[in-house]
Amino acid sequence: MQPRVFAILTAVLLGVLGLGSVAVTDWSPAAAGEAPAVAGTAPGAQPAVAGTASATPTGDPAVWTRSTLRNKLMAEMDATDPGVALADLDRITKEKPYTVRFCHPVAHELGHAAVKRYHEDFQKVISFPHETCAAGYLHGAVEEMLNASTQPEVDLLKLCAPKNTGPCIHGVGHGTMFVAKQDVAKARGLCSEFTTEQNRIRCSEGLFMQLFGPDEEDEQAKANLPADKLAQDPLYPCKDQPALFQSACYFYAPTFYLSSHDYPNHPEVYAEALKWCLNGKANGGAVDCSRGVGSRTMKYNLDREDWAAQQCATAADGWQRKACTEGLVSYYTVNYTDGGAAGRLCAKISNKEMQGYCRSASGLSTSLD
Numbered sequence: 355m356q357p358r359v360f361a362i363l364t365a366v367l368l369g370v371l372g373l374g375s376v377a378v379t380d381w382s383p384a385a386a387g388e389a390p391a392v393a394g395t396a397p398g399a400q401p402a403v404a405g406t407a408s409a410t411p412t413g414d415p416a417v418w419t420r421s422t423l424r425n426k427l428m429a430e431m432d433a434t435d436p437g438v439a440l441a442d443l444d445r446i447t448k449e450k451p452y453t454v455r456f457c458h459p460v461a462h463e464l465g466h467a468a469v470k471r472y473h474e475d476f477q478k479v480i481s482f483p484h485e486t487c488a489a490g491y492l493h494g495a496v497e498e499m500l501n502a503s504t505q506p507e508v509d510l511l512k513l514c515a516p517k518n519t520g521p522c523i524h525g526v527g528h529g530t531m532f533v534a535k536q537d538v539a540k541a542r543g544l545c546s547e548f549t550t551e552q553n554r555i556r557c558s559e560g561l562f563m564q565l566f567g568p569d570e571e572d573e574q575a576k577a578n579l580p581a582d583k584l585a586q587d588p589l590y591p592c593k594d595q596p597a598l599f600q601s602a603c604y605f606y607a608p609t610f611y612l613s614s615h616d617y618p619n620h621p622e623v624y625a626e627a628l629k630w631c632l633n634g635k636a637n638g639g640a641v642d643c644s645r646g647v648g649s650r651t652m653k654y655n656l657d658r659e660d661w662a663a664q665q666c667a668t669a670a671d672g673w674q675r676k677a678c679t680e681g682l683v684s685y686y687t688v689n690y691t692d693g694g695a696a697g698r699l700c701a702k703i704s705n706k707e708m709q710g711y712c713r714s715a716s717g718l719s720t721s722l723d
Contacts, residue, residue: 374524418446420456427464436491437482445485451657454689455618458490462528465494467666474502476513485521488688493525500529507547512560523553527560537569538565538591542599551598558602565603566610579610588630593637604639605646605723625668628678641677644669648681656689663712672707679711 401511425447431439443461447453457682465479468491472478476499486493496513503509510529514522527545534540545557565579583590591605608627613625615623624647631643647665655662659682666678686699700712 361689364660366417372449376531376707414446418450419455420460422515424460424463427460428467431464431471435482436464436471436479436484439464440482440484440486440491443576447487449555454487454656457487458515460539461490462497463485465491465496468499469495469502472572481526482625485691487517488519488685491522493528496522496525497529497532500526501532503533506530506533507544510544518553518557520678523548523556524560524563528560528564530557530561531545531564536565536593554598558599559605561600562602562606563609566608567613581668586631589637589639589643592634592639595606600637600639602640604634604642605649607634607643610647612647612654616704617654624665626673628666628681629676639707640676642671644677645684646675648678648683649685650681651678652682652685653689656686659702660698663705663708666711667705668710676711683712683715 405646411524417433421545424442427439427443430442443464444456447457449718460508461484465484466546468479468482469476476495479495480492482491484495499513500510502504506529510526513526527541530541530544531538542558545561546552548554548557558632581589589604589607592600592607595603608631611627612623615626627647627650628644631640631647634640634643647706648662651662651665652659662682663679666675666682671676683696683699687694687695690698694711696715703709703712
């Protein structure tokens with residue numbers, strides 16, 4: 355065939371094919387909210403496109419992220435007051451339990467902003483109901499008050515007085531790490547200003563929670579855990595702490611382990627964390643560490659309680675399964691503060707051994723969140 359004739363026939367053929375594709379294509383506009391069809395997508399199916407989740411009738415996104423939740427609540431607080439924002443946060447966490455994974459630091463930010471808004475009038479700041487998300491708003495407010503103080507070692511004794519509730523003292527512990535710029539020894543010295551052992555322990559809880567899971571928005575509050583130290587001692591710096599401070603350190607150490615092992619995308623890491631806790635056995639920290647794993651497992655999986663209990667059941671020894679289950683109960687009852695919370699949790703656990711440990715769990719700190 356002559357090249358010229360071949361070219362003419364090819365052009366004619368391509369033209370016919372083009373007309374055919376136009377004829378079979380649906381050119382009608384998509385309905386509001388409907389995504390256009392994508393090759394390889396089933397008819398009517400929505401293609402998976404990151405960041406394009408449609409809004410609900412209330413205007414909330416279909417799936418919350420930390421940033422979308424934070425932005426909504428900060429805007430609400432700016433337009434109204436902290437009480438409105440906190441009430442909405444409470445609603446969202448009850449409707450979407452998975453938001454509990456990141457609502458605590460968001461509540462921290464609300465507390466920080468409220469102190470600035472009300473010019474360090476702490477009583478005004480905490481006059482709004484602030485129990486949601488394990489009292490994160492209160493913690494953030496205390497952090498900001500101490501951070502702004504010229505005499506934090508004096509003011510930390512005044513902030514929570516006269517009631518000196520556990521959550522408030524826990525918040526002071528967070529604040530000591532802000533004041534000390536993540537220097538554990540200095541923060542520990544501030545916690546030691548409290549005159550009672552109970553309040554020193556409560557303060558230590560906030561201190562180590564801040565160490566192992568610092569506020570992501572604060573570049574000066576990142577976990578100060580040298581890789582070489584962790585290589586020598588996976589539970590660093592817990593065994594180096596005075597006896598009174600060791601329990602809280604071991605309890606919160608799993609926070610760092612889970613986050614550094616990408617727990618959202620690797621669910622197997624919860625069972626692995628229980629094995630990792632055995633590194634603390636020689637120093638008496640394995641039980642508190644295992645409780646901490648249980649607590650974080652519940653916090654990050656509040657919408658699937660039985661699955662969380664199944665992770666505790668993977669531990670080889672009964673004492674560790676028990677400790678892990680106690681951690682589940684610890685976080686659940688801090689998040690849901692009503693009297694029937696523990697009973698509801700236990701009823702949702704299908705494993706009879708774990709259910710028994712759940713029902714016997716008691717005597718745990720009410721400020722460990």
